[in-house]
Amino acid sequence: MLNYPNKIKKDYKKNINYGNRGMDLENMINEANEYYLEKNMALIYKKPTPIGIVKVSYDNNKQKIKDAYFATQSTLDYNGLYKGKYVEFDAKNTESKTSFPISNVHLHQIKHIRRVIEHGGIVFLIIRIKGLIFLLNGPDFISFIDNTDRKSIPFDYIKEKGYLLEYNYIKGLDYLKYVDLIGGLNNEKN
């Protein structure tokens, strides 16, 4: 756990503070998932990065990978279980200051998002744009694609439809409260 100076601790509610600005989106999400697991709130994991194995050798009867490459995930990177519901999402960064290029999401991932919606799961993207991090609900993402011919989603659309996430030095990037919201789970006991 990182120690933040008191000044920043006090201010994080006022200003959106993502701790170290260079902090990896993935690390912030992992911190949140670890917190949720520790508090027994949700079971959400990042899937291992898929690799294609070219060569395996044996050292003292133990398999060692000697040649392999990174492959692409055909689904989204994170999934799990929250209040009895299936949850899946991916984290995406963009350097663009004005919009989020849809090409950041692979075609097979877009297809997968549609399927998760159809089968009754909760699915969303966590998008970092202009130094801010938003949760954009899957149906809002798909609806943009289906209703425009644009190749990228304007910042204003993400700001309007999405939920601004804050980094909390205890909880990490706390996104679960917005899963309650988009999944209609606020008033359910289970």
Place this chain on the structure above:
Amino acid sequence: MLNYPNKIKKDYKKNINYGNRGMDLENMINEANEYYLEKNMALIYKKPTPIGIVKVSYDNNKQKIKDAYFATQSTLDYNGLYKGKYVEFDAKNTESKTSFPISNVHLHQIKHIRRVIEHGGIVFLIIRIKGLIFLLNGPDFISFIDNTDRKSIPFDYIKEKGYLLEYNYIKGLDYLKYVDLIGGLNNEKN
């Protein structure tokens, strides 16, 4: 898709026929998952095998893994979404003819199974024992552990509590109908 001689095709309902006897449990499950996906019945995937990377090099600006080892999954190997429900399971083989050693399931996996049950997910094991393949519901697995001091589950317990799975040359190892059963999903529309 494998082609089976007609004789076997006709007989597979009568005798439990897992096709090629040496066929990998994992392949039979993957075939089923592909069938379910193709028919838009369920979204269930095997998670990539986690690896620990020791050394990465660059070939023409492309990352290549030059030294790595296989790590263990802290959750179960397969998970996904079926009729709005979270589903997770693992496949286990045993060479033993009389019982299934509980040590085949890692301690962190047992802990994870308990958590999935607690959070309202559907969780089970697919166990191959004595050339037969059974689906054993998570709560029945946990109940055995909690109520006995035995280090392995007798074949008779698995036969009594589990569901015998058949291999179908179209559907693969068709387990989904028993997920309906253990998840109480038979009469639900979604």
